[in-house]
Amino acid sequence: GENVEQHPSTLSVQEGDSAVIKCTYSDSASNYFPWYKQELGKGPQLIIDIRSNVGEKKDQRIAVTLNKTAKHFSLHITETQPEDSAVYFCAASKGTGGFKTIFGAGTRLFVKA
Amino acid sequence: DTAVSQTPKYLVTQMGNDKSIKCEQNLGHDTMYWYKQDSKKFLKIMFSYNNKELIINETVPNRFSPKSPDKAHLNLHINSLELGDSAVYFCASSQDLGAGELFFGEGSRLTVL
Numbered sequence: 230g231e232n233v234e235q236h237p238s239t240l241s242v243q244e245g246d247s248a249v250i251k252c253t254y255s256d257s258a259s260n261y262f263p264w265y266k267q268e269l270g271k272g273p274q275l276i277i278d279i280r281s282n283v284g285e286k287k288d289q290r291i292a293v294t295l296n297k298t299a300k301h302f303s304l305h306i307t308e309t310q311p312e313d314s315a316v317y318f319c320a321a322s323k324g325t326g327g328f329k330t331i332f333g334a335g336t337r338l339f340v341k342a
Numbered sequence: 343d344t345a346v347s348q349t350p351k352y353l354v355t356q357m358g359n360d361k362s363i364k365c366e367q368n369l370g371h372d373t374m375y376w377y378k379q380d381s382k383k384f385l386k387i388m389f390s391y392n393n394k395e396l397i398i399n400e401t402v403p404n405r406f407s408p409k410s411p412d413k414a415h416l417n418l419h420i421n422s423l424e425l426g427d428s429a430v431y432f433c434a435s436s437q438d439l440g441a442g443e444l445f446f447g448e449g450s451r452l453t454v455l
């Protein structure tokens with residue numbers, strides 16, 4: 230079955246710097262790659278997603294890139310702010326999207342003011 | 343109005359007891375899920391229901407019994423609780439099996455003593 234690996238497990242950046250989180254997936258049939266942000270005491274919330282027919286997607290300070298050949302995808306956050314501090318999860322699924330989404334282990338991002 | 347709500351938020355109980363967690367979504371979604379998040383933040387799917395029908399049972403012990411009385415509700419009953427059941431349990435929903443985005447509740451933290 231699908232396996233999603235996520236690195237790093239912890240990331241600390243200075244406010245205003247960029248943060249990059251990387252994921253790899255094992256199942257070449259996966260075609261949907263969402264990223265979720267989980268704040269303390271809350272459930273994960275979708276922040277951006279990308280489908281396999283697209284190489285890059287951007288939404289304000291957040292961008293995601295996908296390399297299907299290498300089975301890599303990455304989250305890029307520019308101009309980080311303290312409120313970006315949270316746990317970020319990458320995920321992958323195939324065929325029917327939300328059905329059996331497999332999550333990475335999470336990255337705890339600290340943004341220091 | 344909370345989209346996916348689950349109760350209780352906190353549950354502390356003794357080993358061997360039976361407990362239930364309730365979940366309701368007011369988004370009109372067809373598909374609901376239970377995820378387990380362990381102490382290392384790893385998110386793992388347990389069950390998925392589509393229009394009250396069980397779709398996924400990820401080799402969860404049969405001490406865990408989900409019930410979906412209608413497509414807006416998915417409850418989780420756990421018998422004979424064990425120490426290893428301590429975790430945060432998240433309910434989630436998606437528009438249907440083909441929809442990518444998962445909408446999570448705020449979680450129910452279960453502590454088994």
